Amino acid sequence: MKIAVCIKRVPDSETRVRIASDGKSIDEAGVKFILNPYDEFAVEEALRRKEKAGGGEVVVIALGPAAAQETIRTALAMGADRGVLLQADRLPADGLEAAKTLATELKTGVFDLILFGKMAIDDYNHQVGPMVAELLDLPCVTTVAHLEIEGKKGTAEREIEGGVEVVEFPLPAVLTTDKGLNEPRYPALKGIMAAKKKPLVSKPVSLDTGGIEVLGLVPPPERQAGKIVGEGAAAVGELVRLLREEAKVL
Amino acid sequence: MSGVLAVLEQRDGALRKVSHEVVTGARRLADALGSGTVDALVVAGGTVRGTDAVGGFGADKVITLTNPAFGSYAPEGYARAIAERVKAGGYRAVVFAASATGKDLAPRVAARLGRPLAQDVTDLAVEDGAVIALRPVYAGKALLKVKVAGSPAVLSLRPNVFTPVRRPKSGTVETAPVEGAAGRVVVKEIKAAPAGTLDVAEAPIVVSGGRGLKEPANFKVLEELAAAFGGRAAVGASRAVVDAGWRPHADQVGQTGKTVSPTLYIAVGVSGAIQHLAGMRTSKVIVAINKDKDAPIFKVADYGVVGDLFEVVPKLTEEIKKLHG
Numbered sequence: 001m002k003i004a005v006c007i008k009r010v011p012d013s014e015t016r017v018r019i020a021s022d023g024k025s026i027d028e029a030g031v032k033f034i035l036n037p038y039d040e041f042a043v044e045e046a047l048r049r050k051e052k053a054g055g056g057e058v059v060v061i062a063l064g065p066a067a068a069q070e071t072i073r074t075a076l077a078m079g080a081d082r083g084v085l086l087q088a089d090r091l092p093a094d095g096l097e098a099a100k101t102l103a104t105e106l107k108t109g110v111f112d113l114i115l116f117g118k119m120a121i122d123d124y125n126h127q128v129g130p131m132v133a134e135l136l137d138l139p140c141v142t143t144v145a146h147l148e149i150e151g152k153k154g155t156a157e158r159e160i161e162g163g164v165e166v167v168e169f170p171l172p173a174v175l176t177t178d179k180g181l182n183e184p185r186y187p188a189l190k191g192i193m194a195a196k197k198k199p200l201v202s203k204p205v206s207l208d209t210g211g212i213e214v215l216g217l218v219p220p221p222e223r224q225a226g227k228i229v230g231e232g233a234a235a236v237g238e239l240v241r242l243l244r245e246e247a248k249v250l
Numbered sequence: 251m252s253g254v255l256a257v258l259e260q261r262d263g264a265l266r267k268v269s270h271e272v273v274t275g276a277r278r279l280a281d282a283l284g285s286g287t288v289d290a291l292v293v294a295g296g297t298v299r300g301t302d303a304v305g306g307f308g309a310d311k312v313i314t315l316t317n318p319a320f321g322s323y324a325p326e327g328y329a330r331a332i333a334e335r336v337k338a339g340g341y342r343a344v345v346f347a348a349s350a351t352g353k354d355l356a357p358r359v360a361a362r363l364g365r366p367l368a369q370d371v372t373d374l375a376v377e378d379g380a381v382i383a384l385r386p387v388y389a390g391k392a393l394l395k396v397k398v399a400g401s402p403a404v405l406s407l408r409p410n411v412f413t414p415v416r417r418p419k420s421g422t423v424e425t426a427p428v429e430g431a432a433g434r435v436v437v438k439e440i441k442a443a444p445a446g447t448l449d450v451a452e453a454p455i456v457v458s459g460g461r462g463l464k465e466p467a468n469f470k471v472l473e474e475l476a477a478a479f480g481g482r483a484a485v486g487a488s489r490a491v492v493d494a495g496w497r498p499h500a501d502q503v504g505q506t507g508k509t510v511s512p513t514l515y516i517a518v519g520v521s522g523a524i525q526h527l528a529g530m531r532t533s534k535v536i537v538a539i540n541k542d543k544d545a546p547i548f549k550v551a552d553y554g555v556v557g558d559l560f561e562v563v564p565k566l567t568e569e570i571k572k573l574h575g
Contacts, residue, residue, distance in 0.1 A: 011388070013389070013505045013506060013525050014524060014525065015388070015391075016391075016524065017388050017391040017392045019392065026388070026392070037506050038506075093394070093396060094366040095357070095366070095367065095369075096360065096361060096364070096365070096366050096367065099361065121388070121389060121505060121506065122387065122388060123387055123394075124369070124370060124385065124386065124387050124388075124389070125367075125369060126348075126353050126357075126369045126370065127356070127357035127360070127367050127369055128357075129357075130354065130357040130358050130361070131357045131358075131360065131361040131367075133358075134329075134357075134358050134361035134362055135361060139326070139433070139434040139435045140325070140358075140435065141325075141435055142353070142354045143350070143353075143354070145499070155438075157441075158350070159350065159499075159500050160349075160350040160351065160440070161266075161349060161350055161449040161451070161452055162442060162443050162447055162448065162449055163440045163441055163442040163443050164440070164441040164443075165323070165350075165437050165439075165440055166437070166438045166439040166440070166441065167435060167436065167437050167438065168435075168436050168438050169434060169435045169436070170434055178499070179499045179502075179506055179507075180498075180499040180500075210366055211365065211366035211398060211399040211400050212366045212368065212396050212397070212398060212399070213396060213397040213399060214394060214395070214396055215382070215395040215396060215397055216394075216395045217387070217392050217393070217394055217395070218392065218393050218395065219391075219392060219393075220386070220390055220391070220392065220393055220531060220532070223531060223536070223549075223550045223552075225548065225549045225550070225551070226536075226551050226552035226553050226554065227552075227553065227554070228543070228548065228554045228555070228556060229553050229554060229555050230555060230556075231555070231556045231557050232555075232556075232557035232558065232561055232562060233557065233561040233562050233564075233565040235555045235557070235562070236555070236562060236565040236566050236569055237569065239537065239553055239555055239566070240566070240569045240570070240573070242553055243514070243535070243537070243553070244573075247514075247535045247552065247553075249513050249514045249534065249535050250514075250570070250573060
């Protein structure tokens with residue numbers, strides 16, 4: 001089974017966001033970058049599928065700056081076979097431009113599955129996977145939390161409001177992965193050493209800016225710290241009164 | 251290039267409530283663009299209950315596109331039908347809900363149209379004729395203001411943000427058959443959550459629990475409080491308790507879970523890690539119940555009660571029951 005996994009280098013989820021002096025991006029000084037957490041589920045799933053099939057190849061593809069080589073090495077240390085960096089210093093805010101660049105690269109290979117995390121935790125674009133599927137005219141299921149594959153047929157479960165959708169699709173397909181699909185493995189020391197020797201090619205790409213222009217990045221409105229109503233069960237009467245009469249939410 | 255198209259959602263032949271928010275957002279955008287008209291579109295297997303009410307939220311025309319293959323969500327079939335309608339209608343903007351279905355469908359339609367997509371928008375404006383959208387990024391730790399160039403602008407709106415506004419005017423309703431197959435991706439079944447269960451992302455009230463609950467069985471205390479609100483509340487959870495396997499991921503609020511904006515958010519035994527705060531800070535009113543008076547959650551809470559949750563929450567449940575009783 002041949003599987004491509006598209007991954008992204010993103011700031012750690014514990015990062016305190018500071019706005020850069022351009023007022024349009026974050027200040028990256030001192031920020032730790034990680035493999036996008038939703039992409040870890042995609043890498044893990046690819047490795048499990050390959051192991052189950054008893055052979056094949058897992059190729060990780062990242063679109064990003066030279067430093068994303070480190071992110072690719074993380075996936076290689078987990079067990080992926082080789083990496084491709086589509087090197088671009090700045091990514092446009094328009095996810096369709098990222099999708100076009102990835103689709104062009106993906107067309108050069110033949111894959112049974114193309115996996116993405118359901119979204120990146122930095123830009124929250126939540127769109128590149130299904131856009132790539134449309135551009136490649138492949139079937140696509142997003143936010144997959146459970147997956148079964150028999151031959152060329154797959155069954156996926158995805159969470160919807162108030163339930164779970166059970167979806168059938170044929171392979172080859174594009175899937176985006178949600179938390180709950182699997183427990184991603186930690187790279188072992190042996191894997192980390194092996195990853196250093198695995199093939200990783202960098203290809204410079206140039207992306208159009210697309211149709212989304214960033215006007216500004218601003219901190220969210222500060223919430224005023226409220227009041228401590230009181231201590232223990234004795235405070236509940238006053239809390240309910242405040243929620244009814246002051247906040248008017250009951 | 252004139253009107254705005256609002257894409258509505260149905261399940262089992264009934265319009266989903268989030269559709270009212272989509273029409274409200276589309277109406278606001280149409281008024282700001284000065285273009286006026288809002289068409290609302292729903293794709294379904296047959297007639298859809300609730301479409302006649304949509305005019306009351308600002309739609310001039312409600313169109314139900316019917317096809318026996320489109321009873322359940324069919325991503326490819328729906329995307330094709332909607333994209334064709336957008337092309338034929340020459341719309342200035344297309345507005346989806348950023349629901350589970352909308353977030354799946356909007357990128358497909360945008361890619362088919364070759365148009366950029368602003369997903370999960372929390373505010374809209376028009377400046378010099380251009381559509382301006384505000385979207386939370388970094389899990390709400392920052393807001394990105396973007397200009398969506400060209401036409402149509404494709405957007406999805408975060409649930410619970412565009413409060414439905416009723417209008418005196420009511421629109422026309424029409425039904426038209428649409429050609430096309432469901433496509434290669436087929437929804438076989440929907441395993442429904444227990445009746446009456448609301449999703450944390452859509453519930454007007456969320457009662458969330460963290461490590462302070464001590465063990466999974468104790469979430470019963472929160473379930474009872476949620477039930478006291480009479481079907482308007484959902485139970486959420488912090489990352490710590492989801493990672494520990496106490497609660498399903500679907501209930502997780504925070505950066506690797508859901509971002510919620512309910513009218514009332516009650517955080518119980520939740521310390522308030524930065525990634526959790528990011529997921530709920532846009533709630534309208536926040537109540538924190540925690541035994542540690544220095545817990546960071548009190549810094550964002552409008553009202554705090556310091557104390558043992560196993561005493562405070564049952565008392566609160568009792569008081570809420572009285573109000574609703």
